[in-house]
Amino acid sequence: MATLVTGGTGFVGIHVMRQLAEHGETVVSLSTGGSLDDLAGEFLGKAEERVVSIKGDVLKLAEIRESLRRYEIKTVVHGAAVTAIGALEKEVPYQAVMVNVGGSATMLEASRLEGVRRFLYLSSATIYGSGDPAIPLREEFGVNPRGIYAITKRAAEQIVCRYLDLFPMEGAILRISTPYGPMERPTGRRELMSPIFGWCRAAAAGQEVTLSGDLQRDFTYAADTGKGIVLACEAPRLPRRIYNISSGRNISFSEALKILCSLQPKLRVRYEEVSGDQSFFRDSLRGPLDITRAREDFGFVPEYDVERGLRSYLKWLESHAA
Template sequence: MRIVIFGGTGFVGLNLAEVLLARGHEVTLYDRAALPLSAQRSLADYGARLKAVQGDITDVDTIDALVAEGCDAIVLGAAVTAGEDLERVSPARVLEINVMAQIPILQAAIRHGVRRVVNLSSASAYGAAGQRHQILDEETPCDPVSFYAISKFTSERSAARHAELFGGDFLSVRLSAVFGPWERPGSVRDTPSLQFQILAAFARGEPALLPAPGIKDWTYAPDAAEAVAVLIEAERPRHRLYNISSGAAWSALQWGEAFAALHPGLECRLAEPDEKTFIKLHGGDRAPLSVTRMADEFGWRARFGCAESAAAMSAWWMQHKEWI
């Protein structure tokens, strides 16, 4: 298949590109940022099957021309992943990129006969409902609170409404607490995972001191990418919304301890009351996401738990130490 990933040189986009290329597809990455040199080297063996196009997500004419060249699937991955600080600075930008910028892409997909569109949403769409339920499935009523959560929930509804009006094959996925290779903070992403922050402390030669254990249904990015690839390739998905999660809750502290055990001299622990830590929690506790829909329909389950992802990330880190 020929697949265009908007936001393709970002964190999730690069993981998805790796998985899709490994499965034999042709991938075009559209992003304002260039393909990083480390990723260029890592993906060089795929040759002409990988193409990177620099452009703004709000450039309607360029995007329409790109889609008109022909593609089988589109992934809507461009987003402002905003914490409270970024929300305060530019709430309009969050809504502009996460909701409004998608509409011309959806309309281009309809106009040019794109077979499948997958919108990357977030578990944050559940919002305050995450504190009222023991597990969150796709039928749980959402109660988004932050601008980011509101924008993600709205993006799902917008994609579904376009599909109803124009007959497009559009899906949304809610990604839960993703971490792993190619993650980096930036001007449109100010909520790095606890795992990234742990590795950043290690890279500075410091112990990773956590303010709290950080329990979530953490999802290793290659797992999330494989789930999205399954949905891209699926002949006739039965639903328009799917949760993607490891399906099990464990702590970032436990992960950091497992990673440190693989590298003598590294230390990850909770900060003492009188110790300062630069590691920040983003978002409160919430219930884990149910992955029953993905498991029952496609047989998909995450392959990486806490120990497995720590070992995999250790191997990746040894090859890409300059990244963090």
């Protein structure tokens, strides 16, 4: 018996796979590329011994069914997606709809037909839309997705919920928010990086950081994001359908940069009008995700505040400097 992670070679997926494998689970990574590159293999370390990498397409039902049978998959963590945000939204809207919605339906149908026990869908905080940053967002709040990515995530959520209502397969939707940390990098399906991605690289290189306005976000260290997902995989039961996975606390961009400057004194910050890269975050200003459900139902408590996360991330970047 094993756990299948779609999008396993992606930023969040690699953290999920490593933690599952470290817990003794056999993990099957399904991605369009198939194999792990050197950096991913190094990141997994000894955990790679428990990871099987396969090439697959989440739109091909027969292919997915065969993989589920071959590896005796009991749990599916479906994270494969096209993150069509920013410039990528205009470039690949059709692909985003097909993969994010159609791929989710394919994975659900294959899982149903092959008797998968648990199906976890990795959704996004973007489905909440914009709002008052002082109000924590609970799962039962209304949603207002804007943009292709958020719309497709919400559509897939509804399909997941209906499948779980109709068929004897347990599962949940996990809404994740603004992960950052080791293994974040541009890919063909994810081009817009977290602000911290750029800041930390600039800090390590002694370059100037430009801050456009003072926004805020519940930045979540990727190890904590992975932890929340793994806890949901391992929980004896999931009594509720939707869970937020986040640090649970907003921090302003200026405060995060102040912490980063204390860790990297050579870092310089310049303020200017909103830039193209940060316009997405300005348009989606919102409160932090309330993580009470995840704490109550499967014991999720984030381990990293922003200072500890930045310190850890900078150390990792230093050890992987080109």
